[in-house]
Amino acid sequence: MNRLKPLIAALLLTLAGASQAANVLVVLSDSDRLDLKDGKTYPTGFYLNELAQPLKLLLDAGHEVTFATPTGKAPTVDATSLDPMYFQGDAAQLKQHQDLIAKLDITSSQRSPVISLARVEQIGYARYDAVYVPGGHAPMQDLIRSAALGRLLTHFHQAGKTTALVCHGPAALLSALNKPESAIGRMEQGSKATPTGWIYAGYRMTVISNQEEALAKAALKGGNMKLLPQSALEQAGARYSSNAAPWTSHVVTDRELITGQNPASALQVGQALVERLK
Numbered sequence: 001m002n003r004l005k006p007l008i009a010a011l012l013l014t015l016a017g018a019s020q021a022a023n024v025l026v027v028l029s030d031s032d033r034l035d036l037k038d039g040k041t042y043p044t045g046f047y048l049n050e051l052a053q054p055l056k057l058l059l060d061a062g063h064e065v066t067f068a069t070p071t072g073k074a075p076t077v078d079a080t081s082l083d084p085m086y087f088q089g090d091a092a093q094l095k096q097h098q099d100l101i102a103k104l105d106i107t108s109s110q111r112s113p114v115i116s117l118a119r120v121e122q123i124g125y126a127r128y129d130a131v132y133v134p135g136g137h138a139p140m141q142d143l144i145r146s147a148a149l150g151r152l153l154t155h156f157h158q159a160g161k162t163t164a165l166v167c168h169g170p171a172a173l174l175s176a177l178n179k180p181e182s183a184i185g186r187m188e189q190g191s192k193a194t195p196t197g198w199i200y201a202g203y204r205m206t207v208i209s210n211q212e213e214a215l216a217k218a219a220l221k222g223g224n225m226k227l228l229p230q231s232a233l234e235q236a237g238a239r240y241s242s243n244a245a246p247w248t249s250h251v252v253t254d255r256e257l258i259t260g261q262n263p264a265s266a267l268q269v270g271q272a273l274v275e276r277l278k
Helices: 005-019 048-060 091-104 117-123 147-159 169-176 180-188 210-215 229-236 263-276
Strands: 023-027 033-035 041-043 064-069 130-133 162-166 251-254 257-260
Touching (some): 023 048, 048 064, 130 169, 147 169, 162 263, 169 180, 180 229, 210 229, 257 263
Parallel strands (some): 162 257
Antiparallel strands (some): 033 041, 251 257
């Protein structure tokens, strides 16, 4: 019996650790472009570090991760994000995180594990302990106007479950507007009216700033976004918080929300998310 005690103790520790594991829902856009004004388009997707850095932290902490997009289509990585500068200039870190995404087949059209938001709803929101939305411009194409995402976020809001988003990701909170498709359409047409009933009105949050969008505008090759994330969130009732210098990390926590401003904020958002799940 004495010889069994160490084995029993080890088993109990393993079970205790397993009981603390959470199931985190990672919601990505399944668009590979952003429609701009004047009929122009910008090829985009998710930013590698904004998905991979928090994802690695979650997996290393032993948490389960489920991936979802609006239609269940595999997401696309934004080619401009495949750059060591998003990993403190470390090419080895870039490769390590690229390899993680490749290993999980997230972007594979044939083998991707992503499910649709309809399937998430069918499984039941109670299955998930937290939600994470990375950026890249793609959320501005579909997530901001997704009523299915709005229902999911409303559940997380009402249950006080951790909701983390970074860069353009926090703009997806607009999906919780009443009839988001038409609400976003009015904003894109220039309406300055404040939507009513937004569940996040009065929350402190951040998102890529108008200043940072202006600094990065050259990437759009003369195009103009239909909607700026900061302006849209402020119009909906957010209390916007920005960094002191462009492109530096800035993370804001208010109630269940954790928001990060830009690619440099992704690692800190991931750390805050993992801390919340302890």
